[in-house]
Every structure is written in C-alpha cells, then in structure tokens.
Amino acid sequence: MLKKITLTLAALLCWFSAAVTADVLQVRPDAPATYVVKPGDTLWDISGLYLNQPWRWPELWQMNPQVDNPHLIYPGDVLSLTFDSEGRPRLGLSSKRAMRLTPQGRTIHKNPDAIATLPLGIIRPFLSYxxxxxxxxxxxxxxxxxxxxxxxxxxxxxxxxxxxxxxxxxxxxxxxxxxxxxxxxxxxxxxxxxxxxxxxxxxxxxxxxxxxxxxxxxxxxxxxxxxxxxxxxxxxxxYDQQALPAQFVMTKPEQAVSGKIIASSSDLREFARMDVVVLNLGQSALRAGHMLGIYRQSPTVVDGSGKPVYLEDASRLQKVMRDFGGEVLKMPKEKVGELMVFKTSDNVSFAVVTQTDKPIRVGDIITNL
CATH class of the missing domain: 2.40.10 (Thrombin, subunit H)
Incomplete structure (x- = not known):
C-alpha cells in the first residue's frame, strides 16, 4: 500500500513539474537581442518576434521598473532582451525618446504615434461605428x-x-x-x-x-x-477617433468558454489571419482582450463490418433509419487557429483572427486555449 502511495505521489510530482515547465515562458530561438520600434509596428508584431504565443507578452514585460506602461511604446524606442536571476526572459527599454503616458482607468489612444496592440486600420471601423x-x-x-x-x-x-x-x-x-x-x-x-x-x-x-x-x-x-x-x-x-481603445490587455478567460463563429466581416466562406469574425457569445461571457482557440470538429466515422467510412458518406436511407451498419464514432476537435476579442455587445462579440493553421470557417468552435 505504501509503495502504491509513493508511486502515486511520484507520478503527481512528475506531472506537476512537467506542467510547470510547459507553462514557463519560452523565447523564440531566433529572438533578437535588441529591437528598434518602427512606425507601423504593433505590440502583437513585436511580441511575435520573441514569443510563439504573442498574447503572453505582458509576462515578458513583467518586473521592468523602467517601463511605466508597456502598452505605450513609440517608434524609435530600443527594446532589449535580458534574463533575470532565475533565467526568466524580460523585455525592457534601452532608451526612451518619447514621453510616457500613464493612463487613468482604461488606456486611451491619445498619442497617434503610440504602438497599438493590433493594426488599428483593421479594427477601427468596428471600434468606431x-x-x-x-x-x-x-x-x-x-x-x-x-x-x-x-x-x-x-x-x-x-x-x-x-x-x-x-x-x-x-x-x-x-x-x-x-x-x-x-x-x-x-x-x-x-x-x-x-x-x-x-x-x-x-x-x-x-x-x-x-x-x-x-x-x-x-x-x-x-x-x-x-x-x-x-x-x-x-x-x-x-466614438471620436481620438478616444479609440488602441491597447488591449490580452488574457485567457478565467471561466470555461464555448461558442461558435457565426459570421465574418468579409462574407466569404473561408477567412484568414487578421480577418474580423462574429461570435455567438456576448459580454456576459467575454470581454475585450480575451484570447481564445479556434477548433474544428473532425468528421464522424462509422466503424462497420467492412471498412470505416465517414458518416457523411452514409446513404439517405441509412440517415433516415439511423441504421449505419456499424458503431458511430465521434472524432475529436482539432485546433485550427487563435483569435482575440476586441468588442462585445449583449449577445455577440467581434474578434480578430490572430493565428491560423488552416483557413477559418463560419461554424468553427471557439473555446479556451
């Protein structure tokens, strides 16, 4: 009995260690040691130079006393990558040419030169109108x-x-x-x-x-x-354009989220990175800055006496009679992309697709990363 308890504790410790290791912020191997911020850059672009998960950029800026507000950086700023005593990556400022703004409450895009989280040209119409x-x-x-x-x-x-x-x-x-x-x-x-x-x-x-x-x-x-x-x-x-919320704090939702993409701004069947989509979840479930995964249900398989076939290939009679000649096996969902919510209303939300492995479609499932 003691041996079983010991083995169980050891397994749990290994799992916990693996989980902690997996969650440690990992910098891309090709991340630059320094980077000069350019006009047209976004926080998402810059973070993508350093992280495979750009939405985790606030962790990269943690504990940098020289950065009053990492949401507000400007063209000409020089960013430097360092590591603390525990080996955690930190991104800081080597020099600062522009005055920093400290927001009160919600961050407001008052300075047109401040670097936005995402390209404002894409989401501006939705934020404004x-x-x-x-x-x-x-x-x-x-x-x-x-x-x-x-x-x-x-x-x-x-x-x-x-x-x-x-x-x-x-x-x-x-x-x-x-x-x-x-x-x-x-x-x-x-x-x-x-x-x-x-x-x-x-x-x-x-x-x-x-x-x-x-x-x-x-x-x-x-x-x-x-x-x-x-x-x-x-x-x-x-909204006046001077009051556009240019910066978003990107985070995972604290609660479980489950919804679907119900429309896109392009009205196309498939869409890609930086396209705007509409979700069937409102402000009670989501808020601006929430990062979510996009998943697609794999087709259901009928494992019959002959060979496995897709359920969609069954005959019309089989579908009516619900007799498919074998065991109906539901396949798992697979991740096909990520998105960030930037605006919510009572019953729907607007989001921008930030990463794709395959073209995104209306009907794709939205849930936690």
Missing part, C-alpha cells in the same frame, strides 16, 4: 427624415434632418440594419448587423415636439458617405 443591435434597440433609434433638398437620396447634399434629439457638435453614424446574427444551435436571433452608410456631425440638437413645444428636426452635416443615404436610415452616436 459597427454595432450588433436587437430589433428593439434599432426601433428606438433616431432616424433620417430627409435632407435640405428633395432628392430621393441624400448623397448630393451635406445636410440631413433627423427625428430625435442629438447632442450639438457630437459625431454620429448613419446605419441601415443588415443581416441577422443567428445562433446556429438554438436558432435564436442574437442581433442584427448594422451597415455603416455615412459619418456625420450634429450642428442642431432638435426638439422632440412634446406637448406644449414645437417640433424642430435635429440637423447633421455629412462628413463621409459609403453608400446611398435613404429616408428612414438610423442614427447612432459614434
């Missing part, structure tokens, strides 16, 4: 009444009139509801895509015309147009 809204939310939005001309569309004018009260001087986006985001398992509509039509700025707040007051439409000047503006298009507040 794109939404996933319920029908109830859409119905409650202010909407376009018309323009200062009688044209059928407002593309040829720079003034739009709105039913609703706006904030004078604030930025607004004009939207048109698009496709429904549908949960593939339950069939529930999780929200609706909102397609950006134009960007505007309000110059008159308007009056709703409640009892005892006269009605006056709000008014906006058109800044840019992506497609034809129509009467009835919806109006939503837009």
């Amino acid at each position: 794109d939404q996933a809204m319920s029908q109830q939310q859409i119905d409650a939005l202010p909407y376009i009444l018309g323009s200062n001309s009688a044209a059928k569309s407002a593309n040829e004018t720079n003034t739009l009139y709105v039913k609703g009260e706006l904030v004078e001087g604030a930025a607004y986006a004009v939207y048109r509801p698009g496709r429904a985001y549908v949960d593939p398992d339950s069939g529930e509509v999780l929200g609706y895509e909102t397609r950006l039509i134009a960007t505007t700025r309000a110059f008159r707040s308007g009056q709703a015309g409640s009892e005892g007051t006269s009605f006056e439409p709000a008014a906006m000047r058109v800044l840019s147009v992506t497609r034809e503006i129509r009467q009835g298009d919806k109006v939503i507040p837009a």
Whole structure:
C-alpha cells in the first residue's frame, strides 16, 4: 500500500513539474537581442518576434521598473532582451525618446504615434461605428427624415434632418440594419448587423415636439458617405477617433468558454489571419482582450463490418433509419487557429483572427486555449 502511495505521489510530482515547465515562458530561438520600434509596428508584431504565443507578452514585460506602461511604446524606442536571476526572459527599454503616458482607468489612444496592440486600420471601423443591435434597440433609434433638398437620396447634399434629439457638435453614424446574427444551435436571433452608410456631425440638437413645444428636426452635416443615404436610415452616436481603445490587455478567460463563429466581416466562406469574425457569445461571457482557440470538429466515422467510412458518406436511407451498419464514432476537435476579442455587445462579440493553421470557417468552435 505504501509503495502504491509513493508511486502515486511520484507520478503527481512528475506531472506537476512537467506542467510547470510547459507553462514557463519560452523565447523564440531566433529572438533578437535588441529591437528598434518602427512606425507601423504593433505590440502583437513585436511580441511575435520573441514569443510563439504573442498574447503572453505582458509576462515578458513583467518586473521592468523602467517601463511605466508597456502598452505605450513609440517608434524609435530600443527594446532589449535580458534574463533575470532565475533565467526568466524580460523585455525592457534601452532608451526612451518619447514621453510616457500613464493612463487613468482604461488606456486611451491619445498619442497617434503610440504602438497599438493590433493594426488599428483593421479594427477601427468596428471600434468606431459597427454595432450588433436587437430589433428593439434599432426601433428606438433616431432616424433620417430627409435632407435640405428633395432628392430621393441624400448623397448630393451635406445636410440631413433627423427625428430625435442629438447632442450639438457630437459625431454620429448613419446605419441601415443588415443581416441577422443567428445562433446556429438554438436558432435564436442574437442581433442584427448594422451597415455603416455615412459619418456625420450634429450642428442642431432638435426638439422632440412634446406637448406644449414645437417640433424642430435635429440637423447633421455629412462628413463621409459609403453608400446611398435613404429616408428612414438610423442614427447612432459614434466614438471620436481620438478616444479609440488602441491597447488591449490580452488574457485567457478565467471561466470555461464555448461558442461558435457565426459570421465574418468579409462574407466569404473561408477567412484568414487578421480577418474580423462574429461570435455567438456576448459580454456576459467575454470581454475585450480575451484570447481564445479556434477548433474544428473532425468528421464522424462509422466503424462497420467492412471498412470505416465517414458518416457523411452514409446513404439517405441509412440517415433516415439511423441504421449505419456499424458503431458511430465521434472524432475529436482539432485546433485550427487563435483569435482575440476586441468588442462585445449583449449577445455577440467581434474578434480578430490572430493565428491560423488552416483557413477559418463560419461554424468553427471557439473555446479556451
């Protein structure tokens, strides 16, 4: 009995040691000793030079007193790779040409030269404008009444009139509801895509015309147009570009996560690294910065008396009768990529694909790394 206990403890100790070793931060063998930050770099790009798992970059910056905020580095900064007394890798600054900014609360992209976590050109439209809204939310939005001309569309004018009260001087986006985001398992509509039509700025707040007051439409000047503006298009507040969250703290979710990719920004069947995808999980399950694995279910196999065949190759009659002539074996899921969540809403989230082993598809499974 004592021998069994000893062997069990030894096995557990070996497993624990292996687990700890596996979780030690490993630097790529070709990692540069020094690196000069260049315009257009991102934290993801720089971390990829040093780590096979770039999302673990905060561990690389730990315990560097010369770095007040590793989220904010600038072109011209010189980064140096060192190792502490326990052999743990550390990335620090050899020199600092630009003043560091210390954020209060959420990090804000105030300096246009600060290095962002991911390419802002890819996710900027989603951070600034794109939404996933319920029908109830859409119905409650202010909407376009018309323009200062009688044209059928407002593309040829720079003034739009709105039913609703706006904030004078604030930025607004004009939207048109698009496709429904549908949960593939339950069939529930999780929200609706909102397609950006134009960007505007309000110059008159308007009056709703409640009892005892006269009605006056709000008014906006058109800044840019992506497609034809129509009467009835919806109006939503837009973030000023100076307030974009350029930096994200990339972490694993603390709880178990299970969901699916339900759409992509490209509307293509397959997509690749740095494409934006939509998940059937909302802000109750995810937050910006969460890193997740993308997995694909391997096809089910029927192990019959002849040779194994894929379930999808069974005849129509076999599928109707549920008699496949052998044991139905469910194959495992295999990892095909990784993604980072950058925006959440009530029922869906937007994420950017950061790494792929195979082309990513709608229907791929999202779960913990």
